[in-house]
Amino acid sequence: MRILAIETSCDETAISIVEAQGNEKEAQFHVLGNALLSQIELHRQYGGVFPALAKREHAKNLVPILEAALEEAELLHEDTQAIPEEMHDKIAEILSREPGLAEAFFAFVTECETPDIDAIAVTAGPGLEPALWVGINFARALALLWQKPLVPVNHMEGHIVSALAVSDGDTLRIENVALPVLALLISGGHTELVLMKNWLEYELIGETLDDAVGEAFDKVARMLELPYPGGPEISRLAEQVRSDAGASEEHRLSNIDLPRPMLNDAACNFSFSGLKTSVLYLLKKTPDLTEREKQHLAHEFENAVTEVLWKKTARALEETGARMLVIGGGVSANTHIRRSFTKNIEEQYPDVVLRIPSAALTTDNAIMIALAGFYRALRKDFAEDIKADGNLRLAQH
Numbered sequence: 001m002r003i004l005a006i007e008t009s010c011d012e013t014a015i016s017i018v019e020a021q022g023n024e025k026e027a028q029f030h031v032l033g034n035a036l037l038s039q040i041e042l043h044r045q046y047g048g049v050f051p052a053l054a055k056r057e058h059a060k061n062l063v064p065i066l067e068a069a070l071e072e073a074e075l076l077h078e079d080t081q082a083i084p085e086e087m088h089d090k091i092a093e094i095l096s097r098e099p100g101l102a103e104a105f106f107a108f109v110t111e112c113e114t115p116d117i118d119a120i121a122v123t124a125g126p127g128l129e130p131a132l133w134v135g136i137n138f139a140r141a142l143a144l145l146w147q148k149p150l151v152p153v154n155h156m157e158g159h160i161v162s163a164l165a166v167s168d169g170d171t172l173r174i175e176n177v178a179l180p181v182l183a184l185l186i187s188g189g190h191t192e193l194v195l196m197k198n199w200l201e202y203e204l205i206g207e208t209l210d211d212a213v214g215e216a217f218d219k220v221a222r223m224l225e226l227p228y229p230g231g232p233e234i235s236r237l238a239e240q241v242r243s244d245a246g247a248s249e250e251h252r253l254s255n256i257d258l259p260r261p262m263l264n265d266a267a268c269n270f271s272f273s274g275l276k277t278s279v280l281y282l283l284k285k286t287p288d289l290t291e292r293e294k295q296h297l298a299h300e301f302e303n304a305v306t307e308v309l310w311k312k313t314a315r316a317l318e319e320t321g322a323r324m325l326v327i328g329g330g331v332s333a334n335t336h337i338r339r340s341f342t343k344n345i346e347e348q349y350p351d352v353v354l355r356i357p358s359a360a361l362t363t364d365n366a367i368m369i370a371l372a373g374f375y376r377a378l379r380k381d382f383a384e385d386i387k388a389d390g391n392l393r394l395a396q397h
């Protein structure tokens with residue numbers, strides 16, 4: 001099955017084309033084309049993602065990104081396509097909310113053959129609704145024109161299944177999945193522990209009561225006057241302290257201790273807003289940090305976050321008896337988190353298999369949407385009328 005997948009839930013416009021084979025027990029994926037345009041540079045001036053701008057950029061970028069993905073997949077063949085008037089009107093209506101999108105769409109599709117694909121998958125949520133809508137309407141227009149089934153995908157399911165994938169040369173494989181699987185989903189909008197009891201059936205084990213962990217990274221980075229997104233910046237500073245550990249120098253933050261919120265609380269929920277506030281107070285008390293002091297603060301912050309994430313995950317492993325642990329979402333790109341979890345699993349839960357996505361699959365992309373779309377298509381979870389749902393849930397308590 002060849003899937004074209006579209007992701008526009010946040011600040012990445014991404015389309016990928018993936019050839020998928022197999023079934024729920026054993027599947028292989030070949031990425032034929034993958035085009036992604038990050039808007040990070042544009043949003044940086046706002047210190048975060050600005051929804052109206054994200055929506056406009058998606059509308060501007062979708063056609064070129066589609067062209068690039070098809071081209072890479074060698075599925076772009078020139079041809080003149082006449083579109084029947086009734087269909088033309090319907091598509092124009094679907095795309096009417098995005099100025100200029102219908103024009104760009106028709107200019108492109110009337111010049112190329114219907115590509116050899118079997119289904120179109122698109123992120124339906126969670127995410128920024130205005131941004132989601134652009135991708136959904138674009139997918140609906142393509143599905144109508146090319147007469148392909150449409151598969152709505154939950155972005156978080158994309159993070160989970162892509163985290164299960166093991167890369168083997170240029171093939172991704174999802175096999176030997178030992179259920180139940182516990183997933184720690186950590187991104188800019190989410191911090192959740194989700195149990196996949198049966199394949200694609202989820203139960204929420206814990207979640208953040210306030211800020212998402214990526215959000216905490218971004219906010220603390222902002223307090224330190226580091227650019228958006230803050231996760232990689234904090235990580236870079238913190239790693240500098242680790243790489244010269246033992247260097248004994250005295251400065252105002254050499255002995256700081258940030259709190260580990262809810263560390264010993266009996267549930268698997270998280271809270272990061274108190275940690276963020278502690279950083280704020282600390283900065284008020286100790287203004288004008290030197291570069292070295294910033295590194296120490298980033299280091300302590302990252303340690304606090306990692307410790308809380310691990311402790312809650314360990315509790316969830318105990319409670320659920322999960323046989324496999326996956327970590328997904330943008331924050332799973334974090335070196336210290338990856339290293340700590342790998343070490344802790346080896347030492348404390350040697351029977352649990354840990355899978356963390358490869359670097360290219362950690363932050364938002366369309367390959368993960370194609371993977372989840374494949375499983376949903378196998379189950380014939382098709383839909384013609386997809387609605388954006390900013391708060392789409394994967395699982396309930």
Ligand code: KG4
Pocket residue numbers: 010186187188189190213214215217218229230231232235329330331332333334335362363364
């Ligand atoms: O999954 P993602 O790309 O988008 C959302 O769905 O939110 O996650 C983005 C988040 C941002 O908050 C970013 O700061 C964080 O992931 N992030 C990191 C790292 N790389 C990205 N956080 C910590 N360390 C990193 N290396």
Ligand code: ZN
Pocket residue numbers: 155159187329330363364
């Ligand atoms: Zn994400």
